[in-house]
Amino acid sequence: MFNKLTAMPADPILGLLTKYREDNHTQKVDLGVGVYKDESGHTPILTCVKKAEKYRLDTESTKVYIGPTGSADFNRLMSELAFGAENRAILANRVRTVSTPGGTGALRVAADFIKRCNPNSVLWVSDPTWANHTGLFEAAGITVKTYPYYDYDTKSLKFAEMKAALSEIGSDDVVLLHACCHNPSGMDLNQQQWDEVIELTAEQGFTPLIDMAYQGFGEGVDEDAYGVRKMAATVNNMILCSSCSKNFGLYRERIGACSIIGKDAAASDVAFSVLLYVVRCIYSMPPAHGAAIVETILGSNELKQEWLDELTVMRDRINGNRAMLVNKLKEIGVTSNFDFITEQKGMFSFLGITPEQVAQLQSEYSVYMVDSSRISIAGIGTGNVDYLAKSIAKVL
Numbered sequence: 592m593f594n595k596l597t598a599m600p601a602d603p604i605l606g607l608l609t610k611y612r613e614d615n616h617t618q619k620v621d622l623g624v625g626v627y628k629d630e631s632g633h634t635p636i637l638t639c640v641k642k643a644e645k646y647r648l649d650t651e652s653t654k655v656y657i658g659p660t661g662s663a664d665f666n667r668l669m670s671e672l673a674f675g676a677e678n679r680a681i682l683a684n685r686v687r688t689v690s691t692p693g694g695t696g697a698l699r700v701a702a703d704f705i706k707r708c709n710p711n712s713v714l715w716v717s718d719p720t721w722a723n724h725t726g727l728f729e730a731a732g733i734t735v736k737t738y739p740y741y742d743y744d745t746k747s748l749k750f751a752e753m754k755a756a757l758s759e760i761g762s763d764d765v766v767l768l769h770a771c772c773h774n775p776s777g778m779d780l781n782q783q784q785w786d787e788v789i790e791l792t793a794e795q796g797f798t799p800l801i802d803m804a805y806q807g808f809g810e811g812v813d814e815d816a817y818g819v820r821k822m823a824a825t826v827n828n829m830i831l832c833s834s835c836s837k838n839f840g841l842y843r844e845r846i847g848a849c850s851i852i853g854k855d856a857a858a859s860d861v862a863f864s865v866l867l868y869v870v871r872c873i874y875s876m877p878p879a880h881g882a883a884i885v886e887t888i889l890g891s892n893e894l895k896q897e898w899l900d901e902l903t904v905m906r907d908r909i910n911g912n913r914a915m916l917v918n919k920l921k922e923i924g925v926t927s928n929f930d931f932i933t934e935q936k937g938m939f940s941f942l943g944i945t946p947e948q949v950a951q952l953q954s955e956y957s958v959y960m961v962d963s964s965r966i967s968i969a970g971i972g973t974g975n976v977d978y979l980a981k982s983i984a985k986v987l
């Protein structure tokens with residue numbers, strides 16, 4: 592049976608990582624993998640996470656099944672973090688949340704849920720979007736199409752084209768928006784643009800699916816949720832997929848959440864029963880450990896403050912790296928304008944160089960990034976920025 596299979600192409604980012612690891616160059620730079628790294632290139636466990644894990648180890652009393660919703664406390668605290676405790680949708684008891692295996696699990700649950708809402712729904716994603724979005728939704732049998740988003744020439748948003756495309760989308764379809772720190776472009780909607788998109792969403796009646804994988808990595812926990820909160824307070828139906836991988840540094844624990852909002856509490860109950868059925872058919876129940884860590888942190892004023900402080904350190908480092916690279920390029924006399932990098936947000940930006948220049952950076956200077964020239968900003972540091980900027984200057 593297996594001999595009928597043809598091999599799938601390897602994940603380009605993992606392939607890049609293997610090459611990077613095998614490279615003996617003493618000044619090699621990894622700008623491929625999308626995880627936070629500190630100045631020494633390490634992805635640390637947050638101190639608040641260590642404390643929450645210790646508390647869990649001391650107090651956990653059973654490993655019995657947790658049920659398809661996961662932990663009720665985690666779900667409530669995550670909804671409040673995302674939507675704001677005073678959000679109209681929360682106060683009207685319209686939000687229903689399940690814990691999921693990471694943000695990817697949340698998206699897969701959302702995909703199967705959409706398929707059950709309307710098997711003919713088209714999912715519209717930004718051009719470009721996170722590489723996994725298309726495969727994930729297509730795997731659930733959903734047709735995926737794109738709306739214009741990032742302008743590679745001007746390094747800015749194609750906002751007029753995006754709005755024009757959204758105003759053609761009808762109420763049967765779903766539009767995926769990135770809450771903040773757009774992956775891969777780093778180009779976010781500003782508040783006025785969110786207002787316009789939310790107005791369009793309400794007018795057109797399509798369902799917004801917001802993917803929030805980086806809450807707190809852009810401008811702040813509340814600032815990054817502006818669009819999510821206003822959308823939830825405005826429209827009848829909405830889906831939110833969140834991840835705790837980056838902002839809690841819980842990557843391998845696989846914890847995230849999927850929330851749905853119906854037009855009233857009764858409609859939300861019906862939709863939730865379908866969501867739970869979807870969960871049971873995929874993985875039955877989510878893992879508990881990551882959720883327990885997050886709920887311990889968010890449920891304690893002291894640990895929550897510690898988390899917010901540690902998150903600020905990560906965010907400031909990323910924003911600082913953006914400025915550091917741009918300033919260094921200027922300092923060594925690069926005349927091309929890279930200021931857009933400081934205006935973008937989150938883990939990624941496109942450097943805006945050709946695939947040939949990307950290949951040259953790799954083969955001649957051991958600087959690793961994906962072909963699209965998307966760079967993972969956390970891979971920059973005071974120890975490599977000089978070498979990195981000079982290498983970029985040489986291939987320009």
Ligand SMILES: Cc1ncc(COP(=O)(O)O)c(C=O)c1O
Nearest residue numbers: 693694695721774802804834836
């Ligand atoms: C836009 C976006 N959505 C979702 C995810 C999935 O996150 P997780 O690792 O929690 O599955 C990522 C991870 O990189 C992402 O960039």
